[in-house]
Amino acid sequence: MAFWCQRDSYAREFTTTVVSCCPAELQTEGSNGKKEVLSGFQVVLEDTVLFPEGGGQPDDRGTINDISVLRVTRRGEQADHFTQTPLDPGSQVLVRVDWERRFDHMQQHSGQHLITAVADHLFKLKTTSWELGRFRSAIELDTPSMTAEQVAAIEQSVNEKIRDRLPVNVRELSLDDPEVEQVSGRGLPDDHAGPIRVVNIEGVDSNMCCGTHVSNLSDLQVIKILGTEKGKKNRTNLIFLSGNRVLKWMERSHGTEKALTALLKCGAEDHVEAVKKLQNSTKILQKNNLNLLRDLAVHIAHSLRNSPDWGGVVILHRKEGDSEFMNIIANEIGSEETLLFLTVGDEKGGGLFLLAGPPASVETLGPRVAEVLEGKGAGKKGRFQGKATKMSRRMEAQALLQDYISTQSAKE
Structure with a gap:
């Protein structure tokens, strides 16, 4: 069975009947990046304008009677719509699709078919898989590498075909139709039911596919191939944008260019050179700063060593510094008789x-100091260092160390 969204990819709404509504759960990713489980309902309709994920294409979003549909999945010949509000079986409902998301998926999916066909025709590069990403899409080609000339030729050819306004049509074939053997494809899912859908780009490609597609290549507007990346198993990923994504990419790029022009005080053609100069200047400044910090660390170490307060627990805190700064001080002091607490x-x-300080004392106190500072650390041979999240509790850590020294002195 083909859903209404597959029979008419341009349909934005559709009236149908609720078949069933059962309690269900949906695992999703929350705003904080953690997995969340939502309680709701799995709604089955007689037909749907919302595409369930398949063929490398993500599922649609939309509403049923203004109730948000959070996920659509295919189960055999039916589509399951996850909502957080129940719907009465037997009731008529109006289903609307999130058209911006749907049309974007149509542009990327049809764009993939076109690029795949052209790459095969021009260079015998076979597509092994593809991914429709949130911001860009990737086609995995069965080749270890591609030349810049090959990429440019593919991009030129696909855009010529878009300008030729070639029709794209969908046919349905029965499983026993001899023509099925002549159609390209990477196989059918195990639970496939009903006729086979064949997406045909006139004179270019004929491929089995369950996804939603444009009816004419002119709806793709333009395809931009951003380049290639190394893929898995000695393959190459071809990164591309199609349609409105190209316009959004240009808008973002132009915004970035304007911002850099204002920051760097030069035209776009000089941005790279200006950034290189800044990087070189930064490296020199960082090197000079590191040398100064090292000199300062040595000076501080000698001052602490010669201080009349030397002994017991020696404490130092500085806002500026790093692990190397602290280790230089510890190395210069080089005492295993005194506890040195640096932050x-x-x-x-x-x-x-x-x-x-003394290895036995450091081994005992290090984890306790880390706990007080709500941090983590590790150590060996009389050193324990780490990261702290609550430097405001530094005085508590100092008190812990001083109490320990006092207790040890009393025992002696």
Whole structure:
């Protein structure tokens, strides 16, 4: 059975009847990136204008009587619509599709068919899989590499065919139709039911596919191939944009170009050179800064070593610094008789810490200091260092160390 969305990819709404509505759960990704399980209902309709995922194409979004449909999946000859509001079986409902999402998927999917056919025709490059991503799509080609000339030739050819306004039509064939053997495709899913859909780009390609497609290549507007990336199993991924995605990409690129022009105080043609100069200047400044920090660390180490307060627990905190800065101080002091507690970072935020001194004491106190600072760390041979998330609790860590030294002194 072909759904209404497959028979008419341009249909934006459709009236149908609810067949069943059963409690269900949907695993989804929340705004914080963590998996969430939503409780709701699996709704089956007599027919649907919402495409269930398949053929590399994601599922549609839309509404049933203004109730949001959060997922559409195919199960044999029926489509399951997940909603968080129940619908009465037997009731008539109006189904609407999120047209912007649907048309975008149509442009990318038909674009993939066109690129796949042209790559095969021009260079015998076979498509092994493809991915319709949120921002860009990728076609996996069975070749270890592609030349820039091949990529340019494919891009030129597909856009010529778009300008030729070639028709795209869909036919349905029965499984026992001899013509099925002549149609390209990567096989049918195990639970496939009903006739086989064949998407035909006039004079270019004929391919089995369950997805939604444009009716004419002119609806693709334009295809931009962004380049290639190394794929799995010695294959190459061809990255592309089709239709409205090209316009959005150009808009973003133009916005970035304008922002860089304002920041770098030069025209777009000089951006790369200007950034290179900034990178070189930054490297020199970082090197000079590192040398100064090293000199400062040595000076601080000598000052601490010669301080009248030397002994017991020696404490130092600086807002600026890094692990190397703290280790230089510890190396310069080089004492295993005194506990050295060094911290760097914002006192109201996170930072780094280092505890050095008698190995047995450091081994005991290191994890406890990390716990107080709500951080993590590791150590060996009289050193324990790590990251802290609550540098504001530094005084508590100092008190812990001083109590330990006092207890040890009392025992002696």
